[in-house]
Amino acid sequence: MTQKSTIVALLADAGVVVNGPDPWDMQVHDERLWNRFLAEGTLGMGEAYMDGWWDCADVAEFFNRVITKTVDKNFRPSVNLIWQTVQARLFNMQTITRSRRVAAMHYNETDAYRASLDDRMTGSCGYWPEGVVNINQAQEAKLDMVCRKIGVKSGQKVWDIGCGWGAFMGFAAEKYGADCVGVTVSPDQAAYGRERYKDLKVEFQVKDYREFTGKVDHVVSMGMFEHVGYKNYRAYFEAARRAISDDGLFMMHTVGSAHTTSTIDPWLEKYIFPGGVIPSIAQIGTAIDGLFATVDVHNIGPHYDKTLMAWSENFAAKWPKDRDAQGERFYRMWQYYLLCCAGGFRSRALQVWQFVLSPKGVPEGYVTQR
DSSP states (O other): OOHHHHHHHHHHHTTOOTTOSSTTSOEESOTTHHHHHHHHHHHHHHHHHHTTSEEOTTHHHHHHHHHHTTGGGGSOOOHHHHHHHHHHHHSOTTOHHHHHHHHHHHTSOHHHHHHHSOTTOOOSOOOOOTTOOSHHHHHHHHHHHHHHHHTOOTTOEEEEETOTTSHHHHHHHHHHOOEEEEEESOHHHHHHHHHHTTTSSEEEEESOGGGOOOOBSEEEEESOGGGTOGGGHHHHHHHHHHHBOTTOOEEEEEEEESSOOSOOOHHHHHHTOTTOOOOBHHHHHHHHTTTOEEEEEEEOHHHHHHHHHHHHHHHHHHSOSOOOHHHHHHHHHHHHHHHHHHHHHHTTSEEEEEEEEESSOOTTOOOOOO
């Protein structure tokens, strides 16, 4: 079989017809795609999409079908993936110095985040219980649930590890009377948050989580652990344990994988999450051993599919329509990121876990919050 026919057959097995009539069918505009995919794997596939070599009316469903059928397992690992894996094994790719460089890259597209996210600029999975119909409501439902999970009371101090633009801190201070301190390695995020929440008890510190020295009643962290790196998992939980009171609660929200890995997809690593790693339950369990008792685990993975689709719709509606070639390539990159990830969560290859951790357990028993 030729290179093209091999891939076409594998896609057909996943219910995807090349140049077919369904919205999840791949429409190929440049026949060089096949060699590029075989030579460069998913990195080449993503870059080919950015370059307009192929299209799909429903990219999220395309990836749902391809990932569900594990089409990628039929190909040898690309050179890019092999090199990423070697680097991750030999070096700590998420040192304090590297974390600042990553922030400069990851959060330098502030306008794209503004166009995609909810009104609070919440950069993690929303929560869509019955009756929630839009992304603003979904994020407020998630933030409220997190406050209830840690049982925060007025006047208590909460540390937000990787606080982003301050959505949680602003909500907890406004709605629950919390006194919040957050760390971010992005000066731009801190500047935004300081201005927006200047009238609330909210403090932004531009530093790595390993440099935090405060003492707090509770700790939260949402969408941060994916950037920590498996060599630093223990240090991350040790930092939380040093800061939290013995009777406090730590709510840690992270994307999760059923498999232990040391790196992520090469395209996502290059363009969106440099240094990112998706943790497994086994890795988290080892990292918290002797530091925390697990009092609750909540899987809200399906909610990230809906969140990413809402972000994609926002971005399409708000991003400038008069784009030059470079602007069009960025638009396609950002949509590819949102939609391929939506497919990953739809296929259930990716999860979202919310752990509630206690330094010494909850003597009277933890009351689950949903």
